Amino acid sequence: MPTARSTSFDKYDAYARSVQSPREDARFMRLVYRNVNKSEPTVLREDFCGTFALCCEWVKLDETKRAIGLDIDPEPLEYGASKYLSELTASQQKRVTTKQRDVLVRHRAASDIICALNxxxxxxxxxxxxxxxxxxCRQSLRPNGLFVVDAFGGPQHGEPSLDRKRLPGLTYFFEQENFDPINNRTRFSIHFKPRDGRTRKRAFSYDWRMWSIPEIRDVMLDAGFKAVDVYWEGTSRDGRGSGRFNRKEKGEPCQVWVAYVVGHV
Ligand SMILES: C[S@@+](CC[C@H](N)C(=O)[O-])C[C@H]1O[C@@H](n2cnc3c(N)ncnc32)[C@H](O)[C@@H]1O
Known part of the structure; x- marks a missing residue:
């Protein structure tokens, strides 16, 4: 993640408040594992873990849970150690391991679930x-292991766009700056406007390729996963995403969608 431009503005806290739901993510993955395997997962590996908030929520679920967080950048790892890890009990802290590591380098420890979120x-x-x-990832999963990634897309993301969300004391902006339909490459930036401060333009920026669900599914199958499920978000009464995800064979057309794609070992 880019270096903070100002020491007085906590961009990781703003990011967490704007886009993360680590408690819900931990519970969702435990539920999916339980439903698929009729057993309890123990070890979660969080790839691209950033501040590893999810690892910290995972070990809170019960005393058998262990978490491994991998990220290439030491800055969010250090932030997570001081902000989230330090809030855990001694027993919970012992069950979280983080490594500054490229996720492309095979990690030897075997996990029940590996996830790559956001x-x-x-x-x-x-x-x-x-x-x-x-x-x-498949090689680092135990028998019955699950690989959980999220994905998003929809027609809105075929061109530049700006989404805005107002939070207490803060406005969050998610800007798609460009899109190239030849290679599906796109630049997204996150800006923050604290109520009492100047706008932090491009607090985080990403050079991404928009991968579609069929592409992700095919690559998982080619990687040796024996089955791939898609968890599609329900719609609430106001027409927005409900935040509830169910396994589906068919989605619906919408301007913007978010889904989880789950590979089974
Ligand atoms: C979008 S943030 C995601 C943070 C967190 N997973 C979340 O859910 O919000 C992407 C993270 O991936 C890390 N990253 C990028 N490339 C990586 C790589 N090849 N190996 C490990 N981490 C990487 C960045 O340092 C950054 O912390």
Missing amino acids: FSYFCFHERATLLRYFKS
Whole structure:
């Protein structure tokens, strides 16, 4: 993640409040694993973990849970150690491990679940690289292991756009700056406007390839996953995403969608 431009503005806290739901993510993955395997997962590996808030929520679920967080950038790892890890009990802290590491390098520890959330693997632009990453994840999963990624898309993301969300004391902007339909490459930036401060333009920026669900599914199958499920978001009464995800064979057309894609070992 880019370096903070100002020491007085906590961009990781603003990011967490704007886009993360680590408690819900931890519960969702435990539920999916339970439903698929009729057993309890123990080890979660969070790839592209950033501040590893999800690892910290995972070990809170019960005393058997262990978490491994991998990220290439030391800055969010250090932030997570001081902000989230330090809030855990001694027993919970012992069950979280983080490593500053490229996720493309195979990690030896075997996990029940490996996840790559907030679309982080969109940083891989070539199919060969995505396949290499997915294969390495499959090899690091235990029998009955699950590989969980999220994905988003829809017609809105075929051109530049700006979404805005007002939070207490803060406005969050998610800007799609461009889109190239020849290679599906796109630049997204996150800006923040604190109520009492100047706008932090491009607090985070991403050079992503928009991967479609059929592409992700095919690459997972090519990587050796024996089955791939899609969890599609329900719609609430106001027509927005409900935040509830169910396994589906068919989606619906919408301007913007978010889904989880789950590979089974
Ligand atoms: C979009 S943030 C995601 C943070 C967190 N997973 C979340 O859900 O919000 C992407 C993270 O991926 C990390 N990253 C990018 N390329 C990586 C790589 N090849 N290996 C490990 N981490 C990487 C960045 O340092 C950054 O912290």
